[in-house]
Amino acid sequence: MSEYFHSVTLDKDACRGCITCVKRCPTEAIRVRNGKAQIIRERCIDCGECIRVCPHHAKHAMTDPLSGTESFAYKVVLPPPSLFGQYKRQEDLELIRSALRGLGFDAVYEVAAAAELVSDATRRLIEKGGLKKPVISSACPAVLRLIRICFPNLLENVLPLSAPMELAARLARQEAMWETGLPAEKIGIVFLAPCPAKVTAVRNPMGTVKSEVDLAVSVGEIYPALLAAMNKCAESYPETDSAQSGRTGLSWGNSGGEAGATFTVRYLAADGIENVINVLEEIEGDRLSDQDFVELSACPAGCVGGVLNIENPYVAATRIKQLRSYRPVSCNNIAGEEIPELLCWDAAVEPVAAMRLDPVPGQSLGMMRRIEEIWSRLYGLDCGSCGAPSCRALAEDIVLGYSTEDACIYLLKDKVDAVRSSMLSLRIDSREKSAEKG
Amino acid sequence: MGCCIRRGWTGVVCNMSENGLHYRFIVPGDDFARAGTASGAVKKTLKQLGIAPETVRKFSISLYEGEINMVIHAGGGEIDVYIDDEQVSAVLVDHGPGIPDVGLAMQEGWSTASEQVRGLGFGAGMGLPNMKKYSDELEIDSVVGTGTTVTITVRLA
Numbered sequence: 239m240s241e242y243f244h245s246v247t248l249d250k251d252a253c254r255g256c257i258t259c260v261k262r263c264p265t266e267a268i269r270v271r272n273g274k275a276q277i278i279r280e281r282c283i284d285c286g287e288c289i290r291v292c293p294h295h296a297k298h299a300m301t302d303p304l305s306g307t308e309s310f311a312y313k314v315v316l317p318p319p320s321l322f323g324q325y326k327r328q329e330d331l332e333l334i335r336s337a338l339r340g341l342g343f344d345a346v347y348e349v350a351a352a353a354e355l356v357s358d359a360t361r362r363l364i365e366k367g368g369l370k371k372p373v374i375s376s377a378c379p380a381v382l383r384l385i386r387i388c389f390p391n392l393l394e395n396v397l398p399l400s401a402p403m404e405l406a407a408r409l410a411r412q413e414a415m416w417e418t419g420l421p422a423e424k425i426g427i428v429f430l431a432p433c434p435a436k437v438t439a440v441r442n443p444m445g446t447v448k449s450e451v452d453l454a455v456s457v458g459e460i461y462p463a464l465l466a467a468m469n470k471c472a473e474s475y476p477e478t479d480s481a482q483s484g485r486t487g488l489s490w491g492n493s494g495g496e497a498g499a500t501f502t503v504r505y506l507a508a509d510g511i512e513n514v515i516n517v518l519e520e521i522e523g524d525r526l527s528d529q530d531f532v533e534l535s536a537c538p539a540g541c542v543g544g545v546l547n548i549e550n551p552y553v554a555a556t557r558i559k560q561l562r563s564y565r566p567v568s569c570n571n572i573a574g575e576e577i578p579e580l581l582c583w584d585a586a587v588e589p590v591a592a593m594r595l596d597p598v599p600g601q602s603l604g605m606m607r608r609i610e611e612i613w614s615r616l617y618g619l620d621c622g623s624c625g626a627p628s629c630r631a632l633a634e635d636i637v638l639g640y641s642t643e644d645a646c647i648y649l650l651k652d653k654v655d656a657v658r659s660s661m662l663s664l665r666i667d668s669r670e671k672s673a674e675k676g
Numbered sequence: 677m678g679c680c681i682r683r684g685w686t687g688v689v690c691n692m693s694e695n696g697l698h699y700r701f702i703v704p705g706d707d708f709a710r711a712g713t714a715s716g717a718v719k720k721t722l723k724q725l726g727i728a729p730e731t732v733r734k735f736s737i738s739l740y741e742g743e744i745n746m747v748i749h750a751g752g753g754e755i756d757v758y759i760d761d762e763q764v765s766a767v768l769v770d771h772g773p774g775i776p777d778v779g780l781a782m783q784e785g786w787s788t789a790s791e792q793v794r795g796l797g798f799g800a801g802m803g804l805p806n807m808k809k810y811s812d813e814l815e816i817d818s819v820v821g822t823g824t825t826v827t828i829t830v831r832l833a
Contacts (some may be wrong), residue, residue, distance in 0.1 A: 388723070391729045595724050
């Protein structure tokens with residue numbers, strides 16, 4: 239898989255070339271060129287903001303179709319905690335579990351169960367010390383990509399543990415192999431994705447070489463079928479296995495859930511990508527080192543705010559709160575003293591130099607001088623008509639060779655005005671001359 | 677190419693110096709909400725220039741502390757930032773009360789900040805010590821009643 243694989247794609251026919259997504263992209267990774275929005279692949283963090291804000295629904299996430307599960311002999315589905323907030327009619331976790339089985343899955347493995355193991359490991363690591371404070375959660379893949387690109391300094395603060403989705407996939411496959419005796423490749427692990435960042439984390443993982451998730455199906459795609467299955471289950475009460483996770487795991491779907499489960503009072507939880515960036519600035523400025531843990535979610539309200547979900551994030555968050563109150567504090571703990579390797583990163587997460595102007599430092603100084611010079615001549619209206627998010631970004635694009643000054647409609651208007659006035663003066667000149675002759 | 681949300685570049689003047697870059701920031705003296713604008717903008721520029729992350733971090737922390745000091749103690753001032761192939765440096769000039777005893781001011785925890793300023797979470801007496809910690813060279817030239825000039829230098833590795 240390409241290093242710069244992204245699950246966010248554009249429906250070219252639907253794109254009107256407005257600059258809504260360009261303006262809202264937190265890493266300034268989108269430009270409108272030839273009337274269509276284009277993503278600068280190196281800079282995209284798959285946060286899904288463009289999908290969220292596009293008024294023409296031209297942005298989509300490339301998820302796997304549900305029909306892709308057919309090629310597997312045994313199918314395990316991984317519902318994330320945020321899924322439990324999507325439905326109004328849901329008295330308990332068991333209903334959604336039996337409904338998922340009703341859709342043809344052989345087993346259900348709750349991501350929230352794996353999250354409880356990650357919480358346990360996090361508490362142990364914080365207690366043991368040795369990690370750079372504040373420890374930053376590694377659970378949101380969009381935030382992790384943002385740190386790689388914009389805050390490489392802070393990679394050493396990042397919790398080196400697998401995200402619950404990945405851990406759930408590893409455990410689900412082991413369990414399925416043990417139960418069925420089937421080889422690993424016959425077992426299909428299907429994650430129900432609330433956001434494009436998780437889809438990218440499956441195809442192009444961080445902290446591991448290959449994801450154990452085989453398919454990432456969007457919550458939006460399975461939503462209607464699951465609703466129908468839930469209604470059917472609610473009538474017939476089929477027998478089902480019991481739920482796997484407690485309050486701790488379910489809380490991971492909401493902002494503050496993961497941080498709260500660290501059992502420290504010195505924590506901070508921020509959600510929404512702009513807030514996340516501001517908190518990362520504070521950490522980089524060494525102004526939060528008195529905190530133990532920082533939880534950051536790219537989406538507003540946490541994973542319930544993922545763009546592939548159906549329900550309003552705040553409604554979903556409230557439902558999860560109600561649902562979890564009937565559950566024990568936690569249902570999963572690490573046995574023994576050591577944190578099993580299964581929970582740990584097995585590949586380093588390296589910085590990505592997508593924001594620097596030029597790999598040669600001596601060259602970049604000259605480029606910056608040209609950017610400052612061009613920028614000083616632009617109008618500073620940040621209108622976006624050139625297709626770049628700001629005048630500053632246009633100046634950078636010009637120096638990098640991706641755009642020209644004529645892309646600025648105001649500079650172009652100045653040029654046209656100059657030509658017009660010189661034409662007019664020519665006309666006046668010739669009139670005067672003919673008057674002299676007469 | 678913002679990873680940072682731009683917090684306003686008001687008061688920035690950039691001169692095209694011979695071999696590098698020169699930025700000037702006017703720091704308003706009464707605006708706590710905007711304190712950190714200059715160091716934030718410089719950090720973004722340094723990142724774009726591809727300067728080593730640790731160097732960027734050091735310089736921007738040091739500059740941030742200096743900028744905050746200007747706002748807390750001196751009613752604002754001007755910051756000139758110079759970037760070339762060898763080093764990044766900042767000259768912070770204020771026309772505030774000056775520092776009577778620089779040695780004392782350099783001690784961790786020593787602060788003359790008002791209760792009001794402390795209530796905002798500033799004035800813990802770590803400003804100057806942090807500037808020293810996060811720079812390769814720190815020069816302080818202060819005259820009581822006239823003002824203070826602080827020069828911060830971080831060399832590029």
